[in-house]
Structure formats: C-alpha cells, structure tokens
Amino acid sequence: MSVLLEARGLWLPRGRHWTLNVPHLQVQEGEILTLLGPNGAGKSTLVAVLAGLLPPRRGELRFRGRVVDFRRNLDYRRRIAVVLQRPVLFRGTVWANVEMGLRFRGVPPAVRREKVQRWLQRLGLGELAQRPARRLSGGQAQRVALARALVLDPDLLFLDEPFQALDAPTRRDLLLELRDLLQAEGRTAVYVTHDLTEGLALAHRVAVMVEGRIRQIGPPEAILYRPVDLQVARLVGMENVLPCRVQAKERQLAFVEACGCRCTALAAEDVTPGAPAYLGLRPEALMLTLEEPQAGTSARNRFPARVRRIWPQGALMRVQVQTESGCTLWASVTYLAAQELGLDEGQRVWVVFKASAAWVFREGEGSRLSAVGSPQ
C-alpha cells in the first residue's frame, strides 16, 4: 500500500479550549480511516484541513507526495469529495444536485447524464431524480449527498458524520450500503464519527481524537483492546479500568497486582515494574463461573467476587460484580449463559479472564488532562 495523503505538523488554534495539533497522519491508498472522538474533539476541523477547505496556521499536506497549497488547491479538491454532517442540498432537483460536481469539472453533458443516472440508480434514487432536492426526508437527502460525492469517482472521500442526523434503522441500512460501495471499489475514505460501533463497522484503521490531538491510531483490535490512556479506554468501551502495581515485566507480559489479586496481562511498551499503571478489561472479556477454575487453564487470572446487580440489555446481560477487595467490575454475558449459571444478586462467582484479553497501560497524558477537568 502506498501513502495517498500525508499531513505533517498541522497546527490550528480553535476556540479557547483546544488547538488542532496533528504532528503526523497518513492515509494509505485503499484504506478506510475512521476518526473517532467525542463531540468537539476537532474531528471536523481536521477533515476540513485535510480536504483543503480550511488552511491551518502551520503544517503541510501532501497528496501522492506532492505538496497541496492551502490557498490554491483546486486541482487537489477535484481529486477528492466531501460529504458533510448535514446534507447541504441546493435549490433545484435531485438530479441537479448530483450533477453539480461534474458541472464544476466541465464534464460533457452526455457523460454527465450517464454517470448521474448510474449513481442515482445505485443509491435507489432513480424515482426521485426530478424531485425538488429540498423536499426529501433526512435519509433520502443523505443518499443524494452520497451520490453527489461518489459520482465524482474521487481518489479520496471525506465523510464527516454523514449519518448522525438519521434515525437508527436508516443509519444502519445506509452504513451497510456505504461499506459495500466503498469496499467494492477499494475506495480510500476518511470517515468521521463519535459512535464506536459505526466507526468500527467501516474502518481498516481508527484514529482516536481527543481535544484536537490524535491520541492513538491503529487497527480496530488495537484500539479496542490496547488503548493508550484512560480517555481512549473510556471512548472505546473498556469499562473496567483498575489501578494496579506492576511487579514484573517479561517482554509483552506484565505481572501486576490489582484489587488484591495477581494477574498476568499484555502490557504497553512504556509500562515499567514498580510504576503505577492501570489494568483494563473489556466487559466481554470477563467470564463468570461458579466454581474456582483449575490452575493451568489458559485463563490464568481470577478474582473471587459477588454479584451486585444484573441489568438485562437485549440479548446481553450486564452483570456488576464486586471483588472481595472491594473493586467493582462490569461483565457482559449472554442471556443464555446467565440463565445456565443461574446468576442472582448476592451470589458468589469467580471472575475469570485471559492474559491476552487484559491490558496494562500507564497513566497517559489523557488522564492528567481529565484530572484537571476537560472543557467538554
């Protein structure tokens, strides 16, 4: 894979509380990169800068190795396409809206007609072609916005929370459709979202943004299971984060003491013995058993605990347990498993987890920031 877009040293103060600060970011040819972060993290600002719409105070952008001028970048903007959070549709018919970008490029009418027709069909808008664009429902309008971008056959597609305003079923349908469209053509895209599920549905790589910075970038499994700091852990749904003390470290494995128990877990590189750190556990990584597991099984970590609360969530049960040392953990088990175990409040259980599903990380920059109170 080759680098399609590369940003270096992007720096742009925004508002009073944060500054866009991205020392380095690459978008590989053919990948879908998700920018994940809470509202106000600077995702849209970063996209506007990457799309050449908003000049940063400092920094450089290269497309296929060539520097993109932030003032005169029409050539670059004609290789990309942008879909925004709100589908900004203009006066005129659906057809006229989808045709817009082709007209800007001076594409001859016959070619235009053929392309617009094809994309309207592909997005199921054929019937609506002659309808006034501003009379559409939210889902239809966003489809038009997608067609308007895809018809341009862009080398790089920027999608800034395109489905945020839609209801859940419409959003899911469109997301699936978009994934198929993007994958069928191996299209390169930067997809912005604050929704973890949505972000992971599409991404080859995820960049987690907080307060104008990219905190972590990597494949979905790294983001989900190996967050670099507390804020990222919280954002990606790693709900159990226990303070722990690192006793020893051997290559990737750390031996830690957390909540009165000795555990083995994967560890971040900067974790060192003796230093305070955190043990992170996803709720799905926790198994509950009634009897103490045999030593020597692959799941070497266990806590004796007591069930405090059971909270059904669809086909999943969220179970809150309290360890004997007083730590509270959330576990996710299937409805069926909970029934088989006969889980009940007050019951004694063993919480079991594999070393490969547990993650030890250091108190990062994010935790310090959140300690003084983040502006969000």
Next chain:
Amino acid sequence: METLWRGLVEALYLLLSLDPTVWRIALRTLAISGSATVLSALLGIPLGIWLVLGRVPARRFWLTLTHTGMALPPVVVGLMVALLLWRTGPLGFLEWIYTPTAMVIAQTILATPMVAGVMVSGLQALGQEARWQLLGLGASGFQAAWVLVQQARGALLAAVMAGFGTAVSEVGASLMVGGNLKGYTRVLTTAVVLETRRGNFARALALGFILLGLAFWVNAMLTVLQQREADPDS
C-alpha cells in the same frame, strides 16, 4: 384636530385629481432614487459578495465598517458631497451641486452600504457549511460564489429593495446637495419639509401619502419574496 382633518380631505383631493405638481414630484423622486438604487446595487451587491466570499484581509473590520455605513447620517453624507461638489471644491468644475446628479450621488453613498449589508447577512445565513460543501465538490472560488449567490437570490432582491427604501426616504442629503429647486431637484421628502414649513399641511400630507405608498409597495414585494423563498419547492 381641524387642521388635520382639513389636511386629509385636501390631500385626498390633490391625489385623486391628479394634481400635476404633486405627481411630477413623485415621478422625479422615482427617477432620482431609482437611479441611485441601480448604482448602489451595482456597487453594493458585488461588495457584499466579496466581503463574505472573497479573500478579504481584516474581514471583520470591513464588515463592521459596512454595518456602520448602514446607519450613515444623511446630513453628514450631504455635507461631504456638498463640500466636494461646491463651486470652489475639488469637483466644483463639474457644476453638479444643486442638480439631480448630486442627489443621485448622495443617495448612492447612503444606499450602497445598505445593499451590501443585506447581501452580507443573506450570504452569511447560508453558512460556512454550504461553501465548504461546494468547495469540497470541486468548485472553483468563482463557481462556489455563483451557486451561493443563486441560493441567496432572495437576499439579493431584499438588498435592492432596502437600497431603494434608503434612497427614497432620505431627506437631509437631498436637501443639502439638491437645494430643493422647484421643478428640478424637488423630490417627495424635500417637498414635504418645505410644505410643512410653509403650513401647507394638505399638500405635505398628499406627498407624504405617496411616500408611504411607495414604502408599502416595497415592503409588500419583500413579503411576497420572502414567502416564496420559504417554499422548499423553489
């Protein structure tokens, strides 16, 4: 009370009998303020577009200046234009002082910031998003501006009408640079001032009614336009 009543009756009589002096003043007003409106539209609309969409250094300063311009005191403009066109002034050789041309100039200066200001708010109402969307679809700066102005065509018409409203209702500058010369530079507003000063309330009222009628017409058109803009089919 009696003065008012008698004034009203006489005013209606003057209007309905198509009193030639009254109507000629009205037509002259339309000619002068109409010319000023056309000129201010030609200057103000591009100015407004440029202020919002152009690469403007110190944009906020120029926007503030435009908004200040919307509240320019007519007498100050009148004074400035008079000083320029005065026989001994820098442009005195043109011999425009106390001519309709001088009035057109003064009214244009007053109406241009109004036109530009209304245009600015119309374009700003479309938002940063619309512009980014167009640029993100590969529009050149000019193409984006063209589409945005089309989107804001309601604002465009509103701007022209606001300009006309300013030009036609202004009195201070017209009086100072036009001189209110009978049959030459006497327009509705200056005539109202004169007739009131003379105690010819009936005549003043009749002229006032025409002025009100014009204002009503302008606002009626604006309302119709705004309603048409609100229709998503348009």
